[in-house]
Amino acid sequence: MGEIPPSIGWFPKIKSLILDTNQFDGSYPVQDISNLASLEMLTLEDNPFLPAPFPVEFGKLTHLTYLWLPGMNMTGEIPESISSLIELSLLSVTTNMLQGPIPTWVWRHKKLQYLYMFNNGLTSEISSSVTAVNLVELDVSSNNLTWSIPDDFGKLINLTLLFLYINQLHGSIPPSIGLLPNLRDIRLFENMLTxxxxxxxxxxxxxxxxxxxxxxxxxxxxxxxxxxxxxxxxVVLNNNFSGKLPESLDGCCLLNNLMLYNNHFTGEFTKSIWSVVTNQLMTVMIQNNNFSRTFPTQL
Structure with missing residues (x-):
């Protein structure tokens, strides 16, 4: 319990300050931390600080490569001063009370690899100009983002994880996202995509x-x-998908969950798919479709 002591600012050569998951309360030690000019890593996650705006003064920490600020009761908008942190490779501000748009500079950051902003109240559209081509993981889920998924996301050739779920995005998914060479995990559920x-x-x-x-x-x-x-x-339930299941699923021997219900799929399950179902799948949900025959006479 208690506040982070002001004496933390007496050590300007500190490069890493890791104070997360404690019981520090009171106000953020903004002035003291912003004096740590050599700081490269700063983590303040999950401390019961009093609600306060994102510290503008953190923009002075121009050597930061790792800024980890989840669960700090931060309010208001992400300040423009943070754009001065041009060495950042990771920025996490998840589970706060941030509002307003994601700043344009975020989408143009040259060194940013890991961007986590989920579970806030961020609004407005995602910038149409995205040149942060070193992004590896992008999670801005559980906000109030609107408009559409930018075509420029198809330029993020290092992207492995794309989480945009639980927003108010509409329009189509850019075809170029299907060409990304490293994409492993895409979660776009609970939007208004067509x-x-x-x-x-x-x-x-x-x-x-x-x-x-x-x-x-x-x-x-x-x-x-x-x-x-x-x-x-x-997991594609509650959409308007139709047609037969792709033949490539016949070789999908690692499937754990196949959730197709409330669509308009047709055709039948092949013996190969049912072989996966009986040997490996943990969850199969196919109701409310137009399958002609789902259970083969023999495997």
């Missing part, structure tokens, strides 16, 4: 997880969804 899935999704990357339920997506599932044989989870 159109079809990118036709080449799964062919060019080791896709492991696909979750797009509770949208208004339609068309057939991509033919090569399990082309690389890595897929664990297909």
């Amino acid at each position: 159109g079809s899935l990118p036709p080449e999704l799964g062919r060019h990357s080791p896709l492991v997880n696909l979750e797009v339920c509770d949208n208004n997506l339609s068309g057939e599932l991509p033919a090569d969804l399990c082309f690389n044989g890595k897929l664990n989870d297909i």
